[in-house]
Amino acid sequence: MRRLSLRVRLACAGAVTVAVAITLSSLGLAALFDAHVTRRALVELSVQLDQVLAGVERAPSGALEQTATPADPRFQRPYGGLYWQIAAEGGMLRSRSLWDYEIPLPVDELRDGAEHVHELSGPAGQPLLAIERSVVLPRRLGGSGMRATVAMDRTELAAARNGFISDLAPYSVVLTVALILAGWVQIAVGLRPLRMIRQRVADVRSGRARRLGADFPAEVLPLVREVDALLAARGEEVARARTRAGDLAHGLKTPLQALLGEAGRLRAEGRAGVAADIEAIAGAMRRHVDRELARTRVAMRGHEARAEIAPALAGVLRVVRRTGEGAGRDWQLEVPAGLAVAADPDDLTEALGALIENAARHARRRVRITAVAAERAVTISVCDDGPGIPADRIGALMARGARADTQGQGSGLGLAIARDIAEALEGELTLHPATPGLEARLRLPGVCGPPRQ
Amino acid sequence: MLLGAVAGLPAAADPEYDHNRAQRALERGEIRPLHALLAPVEQRFGARLLEVELRQERGRLVYEIKLITPDGRIFEVGVDAATGVMLPSDLGGGH
Structure with a gap:
């Protein structure tokens, strides 16, 4: 089975890391944006709450009334998105936007003046972001306490956040792709020494170099050193084999020479036929020895x-x-x-x-x-x-x-x-x-x- | 125009306070909550709410609902506040 290539391994790991990191950072940015928008909304609600409180007066009939409703048209339109409500002893004042609905305030002991933030449900079941404050009216207005609340639709904030996410998404995708490509280039640069090893081994094979050398990064240097050590060991083996081949040649040449000498003596004794036969056989043996030695020697020298x-x-x-x-x-x-x-x-x-x-x-x-x-x-x-x-x-x-x-x-x-x-x-x-x-x-x-x- | 205004608006139709009337009527059980009536209307016309008024017409409470469609048409529909039945409208809309 072929192992997954280093390049693919590193590229996959890098791509997953980049994708996870970009996704997490996008979600983080969205959360920060949400927090920021909520903070801005609370500041606005606080301003509106002051406006609502400023308009509270007591009518000639004795009931509380809102004489100066805040200018924002969202308070006027039913379900308009901005709501106020004042709960006092003996009466309830509400913005027109609430229409037939009353914001159900939680049972909450408030220190006078303290602003509390609530997540409540609105007139059409939508979530509301509300701030509430307990105030005490001046003596002229009866001196009683009341709970004033201003709220806005959470859906608007959610829409703002979703808009931000969909604006951010294309940039996140582009950034992810760019980082993955950069990672690919990084891998190619990092793995280049491996290609250099292949080139050097080819050089050794074709005889242009004797060893791989030492100019490699520290990570692959041990491998290169091992290969060089192997080459050295093989070289020594070849040298020993050549020596043995040479010994064999010398060992056989003298007996063959002696055999030819014996053939000469036979010829001198007048047995020319036998001598010619022996010379022919010895000659054939010498040819075989010479050829085999030449072949062995050449093969042993290898291609370097x-x-x-x-x-x-x-x-x-x-x-x-x-x-x-x-x-x-x-x-x-x-x-x-x-x-x-x-x-x-x-x-x-x-x-x-x-x-x-x-x-x-x-x-x-x-x-x-x-x-x-x-x-x-x-x-x-x-x-x-x-x-x-x-x-x-x-x-x-x-x-x-x-x-x-x-x-x-x-x-x-x-x-x-x-x-x-x-x-x-x-x-x-x-x-x-x-x-x-x-x-x-x-x-x-x-x-x-x-x-x- | 004056006639229309007199005929169209009930005596106590002060827009500042019709929501309080609506709340009292709801507490008395005379009408249904607005959001329950509004949802089917918005859904049926694919339109967004602009304005709502609660009127007394021939002895019953009627919501006069003004809506705007995504393509910019503004129209009004009347809805029986007690039953949620849509009333025939003379202000167009064609539905």
Whole structure:
């Protein structure tokens, strides 16, 4: 089962956090707004209450009356939204807006003058925000106490709060989306070192770097160090394996040499037939040993190697030009400087040596060597102007262990070694008829850019 | 106009005090509470209350209710204050 990606994990957690935080803060703002509106409403009600109290007079009949009703038209219209009521001994005065309704005051012992805030129900069952005050009338008006109340519809306050919430909602949504996007960017920036690790591992694989390095954030550095330690351990293992392979080669070469010596003695004793048989068998064994060693060595070196073509070629030509076959040839080189392949320099030298020796042996006058980089691979072409090989024999020649020249010493073996190295490096060796001569094309994986570290 | 005013308004129809008359009538059980009568009217016309007057007409108490519709039409309906029955209106509204 694939685990949920870090990016999705972090993005989901971030989105949930942001959404919860914005929702909570929006609700908090709405509550603050509600408190603010209620406070403003209470201040207004207090002013209206003073106005109501100022208008209380005593009529000639002896009853209390309201001579100067507050100016606000909401007091006049039935169910208008603002209400006043005065309850005194022997009478009740009410605003017209209350119509046939009386505000049911709670039984409440009030200190004179103190304002009390109540949540009461209004004439049509709506909630009211009411303030109430106990006052004592002046002696001229009888000196009695009374309870004066001014109230307003709570629904208006609720409508104001709901309006505020619906005004706030779009901004909250925009803010939420913006924060989630910002979180996404943050995650991308934070996780970038992981991509860098992948790039470095690819570099190690293609031979451009030997280790991942130490320039990573502290959180991923332990992982990088572990990988580097693993690479170091593997490197040591490879080195030991190469040493063992070398020991094996040396161990087998001497007995094979001795076997050939014995064959020589048999020939000297006149048993040429037996000697030829033994030489053929020993030769075959040596070819197998050589090829297997070449293949093992190349594979063990892995893909972290890097070899420049031009210096390897120069080294091979220095040797070949000293031989009788190489001295008289016209060597034409077209190899760009700095072009490199993902191979150990020794292996590249060995493969090139095999091909060039083969070409020198068969060429009449000139050998042309070119190297071209294309699509992450480098193709090295070695072309001689010799007799060539007919196209129908090329397949047979490239068959495992076959030799082009049964008399010549190891020309087929040279091509076979070059081919084994190419295949071990995930490349290939192909032969093509040229006019005149034979072209050997060695394709090896390339490396991009200059080496690191 | 004077005739209309005399015919339309009962003698004691002082707007300052008709709510007190309404309250007394409600206490005596002669009429029903205004909010109970008003709710079906507002619901039926989808209109909002502007003004209410309580009048004495042919021996019974009638609420003359002035409403405004959301599209701005103002009209009046009469409602029998005791029964809540809507009375045929001569002031239009077309309902």
